[in-house]
Each structure stands twice: as structure tokens, then as C-alpha cells.
Amino acid sequence: MQEDTAEPNIKADVPAADVPVANALTSSGRFELLVHAITDYAIYLLDLDGSIVSWNTGAERFKGYSAEEIIGKHFSCLYTQEERAAGIPEHALATVATQGRYETEGLRVRKDGSRFWASIVIDPVVDESGTLIGYAKVTRDITDKKAAEQALFESEQRFRLLVQGVRDYAIYMLDPKGRITDWNSGAVAITGYTAGEIVGRHFSCFYTQEDRDRGEPERGLAIALQRHTFQHEGWRIRKNGTRFWANVVIDPIYNEANRLIGFAKITRDITERKRAQDEVDRQRDILSHAQKLEAIGRITGGVAHDFNNLLTIIRSAADLLGMNNLAAEKRARYVEIIAETAERAALMTKQLLAFAREQPLHPEVFSIASCIQALTHVIEMTVGAKIQVNIDLPTDLKDVHADAGQFEAAFLNLVINSRDAMPAGGTLQISACYSDRLPSLHEHADTGDIFGHFIAVTIKDTGCGIEPSAIDQIFEPFFTTKELNKGTGLGLSQVYGFAKQSGGEVVVESQVGEGTAFTLYLPCAQEQPSADSVESSSEESRHVRSRNLLLVEDNEMVGGFTQSALSDVGHNVSWALNAEAALEMLDAGQEFDLVLSDVVMPGMSSIELAQEIQRRWPDLRVVLSSGYSPALAQKGGHGFELLQKPYTLDQLLAVIQ
DSSP states (O other), X not given: OOOOOOXXXXXXXXXXXXXXXXXXHHTOHHHHHXXXXXXSSEEEEEOTTSBBOOOOHHHHHHHOOOHHHHTTSBGGGGBOHHHHHTTHHHXXXXXXXXXXXXXXXXXXXXXXXXXXXXXXXXXEEEOTTOOEEEEEEEEEEOHHHHHHHHHHHHHHHHHHHHHHHOOSEEEEEEOTTSBBOOOOHHHHHHHOOOHHHHTTSXXXXXXXXXXXXXXXXXXXXXXXXXHSOEEEEEXXXXXXXXXXXEEEEEEEEEOTTSOEEEEEEEEEEOHHHHHHHHHHHHHHHHHHHHHHHHHHHHHHHHHHHHHHHHHHHHHHHXXXXXXXXXXXXXXXXXXXXXXXXXXXXXXXXXXXXXXXXOSOXXXXXXXXXXXXXXXXXXXXXXXXXXXXXXXXXXXXXXXXXXXXXXHHHHHHHHHHHHHHTOTTOEEEEXXXXXXXXXXXXXXXXTTOOEEEEEEEEEEEEOSOXXXXXXXXTTTSTTOOSSOTTSOOSOHHHHHHHHHHHTTOEEEEEEEXXXXXXXXXXXXXXXXXXXXXXXXXXXXXXXXXXXXXXXXXXXXXXXXXXXXXXXXXXXOEEEEESSHHHHHHHXXXXXXXXXXXXXXXXXXXXXXXXXXXXXXXXXXXXXXXXXXXXXXXXXXXXXXXXXXXXXXXXXXHHHHHO
8 A cells, every 4th residue: 555655846946965055955945944844754855975964844753863963964874774784775866866766665763773664755856957966855654554554464364364264164256247256275175176277267167057047146146236145055066066065145245435346155065964954854754654654543443443333333223123023112212323323423524524624614604602602501411510610701702704513513522521621520611702813823833823803712620630741632533531431532623623624723721630721713703694594394304396306426325325215205316426427417408406416526526517517507506415525625615505424314305405
């Protein structure tokens, strides 16, 4: 770094270095005042031999000599012993005489022997005829500047040594176009390229061909300029062609004028870390798969156990009905037992589907307060006299939008769970309130609370509580803390599935020995409920005029039974085993009042069939029937009527009517 070392332009009006010259110099009063006023520069004159003939205030200030002490001495006394031995003073004057100027920086000596770093300029002094009569010498103390420069140089050297010493990171510079301008030892170790091999090449040479084709290198620089940084992980290529997984950071670099001068790029080889993470993920997948298999085994075992019990009852009752000498009242009783057992089996299926969130729901707007109040007698009969029931429901509680029947089932499941937790009696507290957020549980755990409008129904008991180790499993199907044959383990799973599928949540708080509180969250309704529909009675639904029905069912047992049952009550039923056969019947010109189709079928689905019928025969009514269908559960039947299996004959006839 250079500082201004300009000096006064002293020319021919300065006399030579004898007495007449000195007298001539001192005769210029104004010039002498100017020179002596300058304190930051040592400005003095030398005669042809190099002896000092004038001395200003600046020279006296930072060299320590007064004018009386120094005038007449040779200027070489201000040089170091080493420079005098090397003939530097004489060389300086000779350079001025031959080249017209001498400029340098070097160490000089003060009166006290201390050294300082000086900037020196020597110019020739000539008279009016152009004859050299002496030398004008301007010196400035630049010790502080040189110290700063040295400190900066040492700092840059230390930083360069630091960067070069880092071997775990490739740290290098790019120009504005992405060409490599600098290269550290870490970059050599990671990529295999030496500085001589890589400097000047575009940094995209480290990218895979696929990334280059997608423009990833240019995209990285563009994002770095836009966002002031770019961070990414991906595959990079070494000199030998092998790939490594890299963590990359690119930052733009600007100069003092805020002009882009390039990019700083830091790359780290994290291949081993990625391999370790991939192995962790693989082990987690294996564990998850094992847990799923365990859960499937538990569910399968539970279903088999409970359904075998139900099938035993149905089969035994059917065998008894086959006895010729069975009394009419007993025959009626066994028919009732079969119906009740079938209802229990249907309820178990619904609970499983509710947990899987594949249960087709029929949401409606209803009042939770009114629903619970209507169940008060059922609650009291269910829990028994030893348990005190307290119901606290605000009168201004908002309506909810959910499946009312599923809510009642979920609510009663929670009540029964609380009853079983208080065998010796206790208190059951039922309350509800408005909430503007959904707790961040389960799959919402990473996103925080979900805000909205919800009604929170809390069922709190003073029972035995739940062990902390069991809290995370209580909503799993067939998991139960009750004694053998005291519960199916499906009640809480139904509550969980219903809450999730309804857009709500269920949370539990429990302390062993103090009790448990379940809170069921359901979304508030956005509109008021419509007028209640009036259902026909069972007897009325069975006495209807005959209809022409097209039954589409691939299960021969179900299809044959349904066709027979509907024919027995007076309907004309045509049966097709699949959607393609049904379309052939319709294309043949057969007229039908209603198409009743199972949802799950091979080939064309019932939804596609219904859509085709709607397009070609828009006046023909279509009813879809299923006990399980993800498509219907997620999209609500695609706008078609839905009859849920298992259904009773009365329900089927009511739909037909």
C-alpha cells in the first residue's frame, strides 16, 4: 500500500550549497515559512556532495536532530550501518543525477539510535541554466503504516495457513461465472485434484451428469445470489470417477463497492454419515415392519377368537332351527339370537374399520349437548348405582359436523371404559367446551397444534388409572388392560379411528390410582342442521309395490341370498356377477327401477359402473353397497347412495323404497 509522498517542487530558485547559496536560500522568506510549517514531512536540501544545508520542523520532529546539530553533516548519517556499508546513500544521489528522481522505502535511524520505517523521495535542484546545484529530499515516517501492512500480511498468511490446514472441508473460491480460482488442501484430499489440475475449470465438473443436465450448478449459484447463501446435499464426483455424498454451502462475495467478485464454496464429504443414516433408516424400517407384523398377528388372533365365538352361537342356533320338533317360541328365540349375534359381529367389523379410518361416515350437523342429554338414562343404566354421574354441558355449545351414530358409539365406549376402571364405584364427570386448537399428537407432532373450531368432550373418572407404559398402546386394536374375556380391545380403537377420520383428535391424561380423562375433539359445524328425515317402519318397508332390480354382486353366496330374499318379498331381481355383465343387460334394453351394486369387484369397479350408468341412463337410480372401501371412505361415495354392509332386510327394503 502506498501513501501520498508528494513533496514541494523545489527547482532552480534554490541556491547552491555554499555560503552564497545558503544566503540565497534564506532570502526567500515566504518559502522558508511554508517549508518550516510542514510537520508531517522532513523536507531538507542537500548540496552536490550530500551534505545537509537546510532542515525543517518536520525533520526535527521525527528525526530528533535540531537544525544546528544536523546542518553540514552528510545525509548518510540518517541511514543504517548496513545501508551505508552497501553504498545506498551514494547510489540514491547517483540515481537522481542520472534518472531525475529516486523513490524508495526503508529503515532510517533517529538521533537516539532508534529505527523507523520511512518513505523517501529525492529530486534534483537545478539553477536557471539547468545546472544541478543540489538535491531536495522529502522523508515521511510510515512506521505505523508498515506495521499495519505487516499485521495485515501476517493475518492473511495465518488465514491462508488455516484454510490450507483444513483437510476435512474443501474450501475454495469461484469467480462470478463459477470458475475455480483458489484451492485448499482439503479440496485436494476430498476430490483428488491438485490446484494445478483444477484452478481455472468450472466447478460443475464435480457434479454428476444427471445434475449437470438439470442445470443444478447454475441453479446453486442463482439461489446463492438470491438468498445470499445456498445449502444442499447430493452426489459429487471425484477425479477417479467415484461418487461421494457431499454437504455443500455456497456464499456470494462482494467487494467494498458491493460488486460481486465471486463465490466462496465449502464442501464436506459426508458419505459415511449418510451410510450410517441409511442403515439406521433400514433398521427402523425392519423394526417397523416387525411391529406391523406383530400388530397384524394380534389383530388376526383377536378377530379369529371373537368371530369364532360369534360363529359358534350362530351355527348352534341354526342347527337348533333345523330340528323338526322345535317349538314355535323357541324357534323365534333362536332367530332372535342369530340376529343379535350378527349385529355384534357387524359392530366388531365397524370398530375395526373405524380404527383403520376406512369406515364410511355419514356426517351431519348435530348438537353434542342434546345427544349426550338424550343418552343420560343409558349412561346411568350402563355405569350402575355405585358410580355418580355428573354432566356439565354449556347451553350455548356449538353444533358439530360428524357422524352422529359413530359419535354415540365412541362416547359410550369411553363411558364403559370409565365404568370398568371403577369396579368399587366412583365419580364420572362428563363435560364439554369450545376449543380453538387441536392438540399436536400422533401424526401432527411435527407441525404443532392445529388451529380451528372444535368441541372438546371430556369423560373423566376417578378409577384406577392407566400405567404410563400402556398409554401409547391403548388405542391399538385388541390391546386391553382388562381381564381375559372382559373386553374385546376394540372400544378405544373405534374412538381413535372415528376421531381421526372426522378431522378431530382424542387425547388421554391419566395417573395411576387417581383416574383417567379422555377428551374427544370434533370439528364445529359451519351450517345449521337440516330438518330430520322420517324413517319408515320395518313393517311398512316390507309392504311396497314390486320393483325391477338389477343386483350386481360377484360373491355367489351373497348374491344368491339377496336375490332370493328380495324375490320372496315381491321384487323382480336380475343378478349380474360383474359390472360388464350388468352393462350388457342394460344395453339389451332391460328396464330397471334400481341398480344395487357391490363396491369391491374384479374388473370394472362399481364406482366406474355407477358413473357409466349415470352418463348413459341418467334417470336410473344407483345404490352402492360395501362394508369396506377406502375409495368410499375417502370420497364419501362419489355422490352415489351408499348402503353399508352388513345390512338387515329392513334396511335394504327401505333403500329400495
